[in-house]
Amino acid sequence: MQTQTMGTPTTSQAAMPPRQHADRRAFVRQLLAATPDALVVTGLGSASYDVFAAGDRDQNYYLWGAMGGAAALGLGLALAQPDKPVLVITGDGEQLMGVGALGTIAVKQPHNLTVVVLDNGHFGETGMQRSHSSLGADLVAVAKGFGIANARSVDSTDACAALAQQVNARQGTAFVQVFIEANEPPRALPPRDGPYIKNRFRAALGLNPF
């Protein structure tokens, strides 16, 4: 594998200017630092590690499985908690597995839901095989096609401040594809104990056990 071509569609390299790639850890850290009230759902794998590495907090819900479920889980949560910003942070592979959820989200248009896809164009957790996202698929076009009008891509931490402002404003469903470097930062493993994560998340919202 040629590391210098990771994350860039080879078919369009000639036609497109070189694309920047954000550092995933820095991007997530800056975004979360500016969205302290957000309820955060993470897709399994590196996205969970990135969010945990930015600082564990009770209102993070880390997935360690249920691949393809992060955005749909974020939808149920956003509908239940309309007064809180809900931020789904996942990877391209996880979002691709549950891509229909973007259509389901678009139908509901929850005003407080933002889906952030950290896109390195690869399945990072399983050996860096290339994903559809670096083989021709355009996730922003997919999101727009489903009806999420506010869909865009960013490629630098310079976008974090405006994105955080949008998350906090809760004024419409948004989809953001973040082009990131296809590297593997040090592991930072969040808790895997599902009931513990669930109970502290609900407690942070003031919800009682049944």
Place this chain on the structure above:
Amino acid sequence: MNHTPHTPPAWQEAIFKVLKEGGTRQIAYVPDAGHSHVIRSAIADPDIHDVVLTTEEEGVAVCAGAWLGGQRAVLLMQSSGVGNCVNMFSLLQAADLPFFTLVTMRGEYAEFNPWQGPMGKATQAALELMGIHVLRASKPEEVEEIVSAGFDAAFEAGEKVAVLLSQELIGRKKWERK
């Protein structure tokens, strides 16, 4: 087929009554004729979010998210959809979440379409393999009690419960278009 019956079957009205009185706030669904009254009622109810899905496993995740946010959600699907959900059911056990689904059955009674047979016959076993408790309602007069029992087990005891609605309840599908 008549897609907008003026009077829905009483057992379908009873299901919506149980869900509504139980405080259900989200109803996620892949449609089926047997769920049509509940879906119409959810769409018409300003206190209930109706969530139409592209595939059933999204609904498992939607229900999980709703519970994390303090709302009761229910998934409606057909027996074929249970197969689509299998890995997503892991979420329910891994986090020990309450879960309630209503499954209309195919492939078991006066079935016309052989493609419905394999998943219909495996539906109960697939749910049980994934740790979901299965109840079944086959007669109109027992639907309300069984749905209510399953709903309470889910949201009062935190169980994962499926109620299968027998194909016999829904009756023979009419294949001629007039």
